[in-house]
Amino acid sequence: MLSATTTAFVSKVPIAFPSLPPPNPNVSTCGIKNDGQIVLQRVTESKTKSLRLRLVTNSVSEDSSASVDVDVPFPSDYFELLQQARKATELALKDNRQLMEIEFPTAGLESVPGDGEGGIEMTGSMQLIREFCEGFINPEKATRTRIFFPEASEVQFARQSAFEGASFKLDYLTKPSFFEDFGFSEKVKMADRVKPEDELFLVAYPYFNVNEMLVVEELYKEAVENTARKLIIFNGELDRIRSGYYPSFFYPKLAKLSKTLLPMMETVYYIHNFKGRNGGILFRCYPGPWKLEMSVF
Known part of the structure; x- marks a missing residue:
C-alpha cells in the first residue's frame, strides 16, 4: 500500500531514465485508488499496441474523493494531442482554474526531455503553441492574449517564423546582458510589460535560464x-x-517555488515518458485522473 506522500510523488515528480527499453515488453496498466492501492493489469505483447493508444485505467483525480473511470485515449499524434490539450484547458477555465500547466514531449510522443537538441525542441514547442492558440483562442480575443517567450531574441524569431502574421501579443521574460555568456540576463519588470486589456498570459518553455521561472512568479503575483x-x-x-x-x-529562490507557486498550479495536460527496463508513461488530461502505463518483464 502506498502512503499519500508516495502517491503524490508518483503523480507530481516523474523521473526519466536515460537508457532504452528492450524490445517486446509485456505491459501493465496501473491505477491508484483512494486507499493508495495500486491495481495492475498485465497485458500480453499482442495487446500492447491497442493499449498504447487506449490508455484507460481506474485511478483517482486530485479533485475527487471517489474512484473515477475516464476514457481519454493516449494521443496517436500531435494533432490529437492538441485537441485534447485545448479541451482540457477549456474545462479548467470553466472551473475557474487560474494557474495552469501543459507539459508534453516535443521530439516525439515517446521521447523525453533531452532526446532532441535544445534549440530544436524549443522551436517545436513554438510551432505547437501557435497551433494550440489558433484552435483555442477566439480571433476577437487574440489581441488580449499575451505570449511570453524566454527572451527578446526569441520574440523576434517567433514573429519571423511560427507567429508571422498572428494577432497575439508577443513579449519576453528576460533580455540579454553584457554577462550573458556567464549565465546572467537582465530581468524584465513584469508590471511594465502587462497592459490593462490583457486577459490571458501564456508562458512558453521557461526553463533554459533559471531566472525565467522567477520572472513567471513575479508575473503571477503582479x-x-x-x-x-x-x-x-x-x-x-x-x-x-x-x-x-x-x-x-x-x-x-527557485527551490522555494515548489512550496509557493507550483502547489497552486493545475496540471491540465501532461505526458511524461519513463525510459529504462521498467519504463512507462504518466498521462493526465483534465479533469481526469493521473494514469500510469508501466512496462513489466
Whole structure:
C-alpha cells in the first residue's frame, strides 16, 4: 500500500531514465485508488499496441474523493494531442482554474526531455503553441492574449517564423546582458510589460535560464493573482524544480517555488515518458485522473 506522500510523488515528480527499453515488453496498466492501492493489469505483447493508444485505467483525480473511470485515449499524434490539450484547458477555465500547466514531449510522443537538441525542441514547442492558440483562442480575443517567450531574441524569431502574421501579443521574460555568456540576463519588470486589456498570459518553455521561472512568479503575483486573468505555462519542465534538480543551497529562490507557486498550479495536460527496463508513461488530461502505463518483464 502506498502512503499519500508516495502517491503524490508518483503523480507530481516523474523521473526519466536515460537508457532504452528492450524490445517486446509485456505491459501493465496501473491505477491508484483512494486507499493508495495500486491495481495492475498485465497485458500480453499482442495487446500492447491497442493499449498504447487506449490508455484507460481506474485511478483517482486530485479533485475527487471517489474512484473515477475516464476514457481519454493516449494521443496517436500531435494533432490529437492538441485537441485534447485545448479541451482540457477549456474545462479548467470553466472551473475557474487560474494557474495552469501543459507539459508534453516535443521530439516525439515517446521521447523525453533531452532526446532532441535544445534549440530544436524549443522551436517545436513554438510551432505547437501557435497551433494550440489558433484552435483555442477566439480571433476577437487574440489581441488580449499575451505570449511570453524566454527572451527578446526569441520574440523576434517567433514573429519571423511560427507567429508571422498572428494577432497575439508577443513579449519576453528576460533580455540579454553584457554577462550573458556567464549565465546572467537582465530581468524584465513584469508590471511594465502587462497592459490593462490583457486577459490571458501564456508562458512558453521557461526553463533554459533559471531566472525565467522567477520572472513567471513575479508575473503571477503582479498581474494575475486576485484578478480575473489566467496564466498557462507551456512546456516549462517544472518537474526539474519539483524533483530538486536545482539544489536549494545554490538556487534558494527557485527551490522555494515548489512550496509557493507550483502547489497552486493545475496540471491540465501532461505526458511524461519513463525510459529504462521498467519504463512507462504518466498521462493526465483534465479533469481526469493521473494514469500510469508501466512496462513489466
